[in-house]
Each structure stands twice: as C-alpha cells, then as structure tokens.
C-alpha cells in the first residue's frame with residue numbers, strides 16, 4: 001500500500017469515529033450545568049425573583065461585584081467569524097462550531113474555565129468588533145479564534161484597547177508561545193541558538209506573523225527569518241505587502257521557499273496541508289527542526305519527512321505523533337492565570353512567562369499519569385519530547401501562576417484581586 005493510500009485509510013477510520021463521537025449519545029460536546037441548589041421554593045426565591053434582585057442592585061452600584069455574584073470571572077467567550085478554521089479555510093461561522101465547542105472542552109477539562117462558544121456572521125471586521133464589544137460584559141475574558149489575517153490583527157488590537165478584560169487571539173499568541181517553547185528546547189538539543197538560527201516560516205497569517213514577532217522578541221534576527229506567503233518570500237522589496245507582513249519582511253535576495261530552505265535550520269509551517277515537498281526538506285542544514293503545524297493535515301507527514309531526514313527534530317499540531325506543538329498547551333493555563341489575577345490584558349511579559357514555564361517543565365521527569373494517558377513506558381527531554389503533553393497536570397500548576405505573577409509584575413493586574 002502506498003503512503004497516500006494508507007493515510008487515506010487512516011483518515012477515513014478517524015473521520016467515521018469523529019462523526020460518531022460528535023453525534024452520540026447526544027449531539028455536541030458541551031452543556032451548561034447548574035452550580036447552586038434549585039430544588040425547593042426557597043431555592044427558587046434565591047436563584048431568581050425576588051432574591052436575585054439584591055445581587056443586581058449590588059452590581060449596578062459597583063460593577064466589580066459581578067465577579068463575586070455571577071459567573072463572569074470564570075467565563076470566557078470563544079468567538080469566531082469562521083474565516084480561518086484550522087487549516088480548512090473560511091468555512092464560515094456555523095461549520096466552525098465543532099472547533100469552538102472543542103476549545104470549550106479543553107478550557108473546562110484542563111483549567112476548569114467555563115466557555116460559551118459564539119459563532120458570528122460578520123461581513124466586515126467592524127461588525128465582528130461591534131458584536132464582541134456588545135457582549136463583553138458577560139465575560140471575564142475573550143478568546144478570539146480562527147479569524148483570518150489580516151483582519152485578526154485589527155480586530156484584536158481594537159478590542160484590547162476598548163475592553164477592560166483580557167482579549168487574546170489564540171491562533172496568534174497561543175500558537176506563538178508554544179512554538180517558542182518547543183523551538184528553544186529543540187534548538188538546545190540540536191546544538192543551535194535562536195540568535196543564529198535561519199528560520200523559514202511558511203504562512204504569514206495570524207499564527208505566522210505572531211510567532212515571528214515573539215521569536216524576534218526572544219532573540220531571533222529579523223534578517224534570518226524568511227516568512228513565506230502564496231507569493232513567495234516576504235522581503236523588503238515587495239510592493240504588495242500589508243503593514244503586518246511588511247513588519248516582518250527580511251532584507252534578502254531569496255524569493256522562493258526553495259531558495260529559503262537551502263541550509264535553513266528551522267521550518268515552521270502554519271499554512272496548509274502537504275505544502276512542504278520532501279526534496280526541499282532534504283536541502284535544509286544538518287540537524288534541522290521541522291514544525292509542520294497545520295491542522296488537521298501538516299505541511300509534511302512525519303512518515304514522509306523521516307524518509308528524507310534522520311537527523312531532524314519534528315513536531316506537528318496533532319495528538320497522534322510525538323511533539324504536539326499546539327496552542328492547547330497554552331490557552332487554558334494562560335487564561336487561568338489571567339482570570340485568577342484579574343488581569344486586564346494578556347501582555348508580552350505574560351506570554352514570555354508562559355514560554356519559560358513550558359520550556360522548563362519539559363526538562364523535568366514526566367509523571368506516570370502522563371505516560372499512562374499516552375501508553376508510553378518512558379518519556380524524557382529529547383528529540384521526541386520537546387514540549388509537555390497536554391495531559392500533564394503540572395501545566396496548570398506551573399503555567400497559570402507564572403502568567404498571573406507576570407501580570408502583577410507588569411502592572412496589568414492588582415497585587416491581590418478583591419474577590
């Protein structure tokens with residue numbers, strides 16, 4: 001059987017199981033649960049009228065009382081316009097709902113954060129911004145999801161400026177944080193340094209541009225980073241660049257991905273399926289790092305990549321290969337830290353604190369519960385373990401407090417939240 005046939009068979013099996021999982025025993029993946037007694041006349045008098053009037057009066061008099069008397073402080077909106085759903089493209093808000101419900105599952109399971117998934121028909125970024133602005137009082141935080149570049153940058157920036165709760169576009173910063181943590185560990189293992197590494201990033205959208213910005217903040221050199229879009233290498237001579245792409249343009253004479261990959265140390269794919277040809281991978285420098293992160297189908301399948309290189313460290317965005325570089329390792333714990341600290345935003349200091357916590361945790365012994373969840377006998381910092389596993393219970397213990405502490409230290413959260 002050819003590689004293509006065996007991928008098709010495996011995909012067909014998984015697709016059938018996924019449909020069954022989503023449909024049975026009841027449709028969908030989340031539900032609302034009641035946290036207070038609701039069994040007697042007295043309970044009803046407290047939960048609703050007349051008792052509910054008193055918390056209303058308190059909140060009307062002092063808005064921060066909403067954190068004491070409602071679910072606001074532990075409720076995040078996962079909001080999308082369905083314009084860049086995984087690597088599937090602009091499938092629209094309704095079709096994006098399984099992904100947003102999926103994010104809700106991960107928020108709840110890993111960090112005990114409640115989520116409303118909200119899928120918005122918006123013809124223009126302005127309509128989307130207006131929708132989020134109007135519903136923001138309900139929430140303690142806003143997780144923007146799967147909104148295509150370049151609109152995502154404007155949407156996020158305006159909402160951060162206008163709202164007093166954290167607004168975080170996960171495909172930008174969540175992805176960038178996990179990439180940075182995994183890459184720092186992988187570079188160390190390959191005997192390379194971020195400051196010298198030549199990095200090719202295929203995809204200059206939400207994930208690509210935010211990742212390049214964060215890697216530059218951590219020490220990567222702009223002229224060593226070749227971002228690539230559908231027109232080729234993003235260089236300072238191009239006249240078709242929007243300001244976001246121009247901001248990461250390299251001063252280089254390389255024009256194509258083929259040019260850029262020769263002797264490159266790192267490939268980061270945040271673009272679409274099967275876009276890295278094996279013969280180009282073959283031209284990368286010795287001991288390369290290959291992050292093929294498009295979901296669900298990576299830029300190159302690991303089975304194919306390993307057929308070309310045996311000296312690489314490889315990661316995908318998926319759970320069924322080693323090294324899952326996926327924003328699931330970030331957003332539950334980053335929001336946990338931000339909500340616990342009552343932070344007004346998630347700034348770069350908090351993001352770098354998350355990078356460091358994730359990177360450092362990978363060097364520690366792996367708990368038995370993680371080995372059991374993955375059916376492994378052993379796992380230690382090395383080419384097949386450059387980033388913690390999502391089921392690691394220490395993620396919440398380490399990443400959330402690190403993010404909360406950075407929020408306080410950088411002045412976007414009070415030293416001690418009131419409630």
Ligand SMILES: NC(=O)C1=CN([C@@H]2O[C@H](COP(=O)(O)OP(=O)(O)OC[C@H]3O[C@@H](n4cnc5c(N)ncnc54)[C@H](OP(=O)(O)O)[C@@H]3O)[C@@H](O)[C@H]2O)C=CC1
Nearest residue numbers: 086087149203204205206207229230270294295317326327
């Ligand atoms: N593992 C993880 O945690 C995450 C993975 N991702 C993955 O990254 C991918 C991109 O997501 P996101 O940044 O949100 O999407 P965007 O729509 O914002 O950006 C997509 C980028 O990919 C480029 N691109 C698409 N197809 C090609 C191609 N054939 N050749 C060259 N460039 C191409 C686009 O080029 P152009 O600008 O010219 O249109 C654009 O720059 C998705 O596959 C997604 O699943 C995203 C977030 C997290």
Ligand SMILES: CC(=O)C(=O)O
Nearest residue numbers: 085086087171295327
């Ligand atoms: C993981 C994720 O957020 C994405 O692929 O869009």
Ligand SMILES: [Mg+2]
Nearest residue numbers: 086145146171
């Ligand atoms: Mg996403």
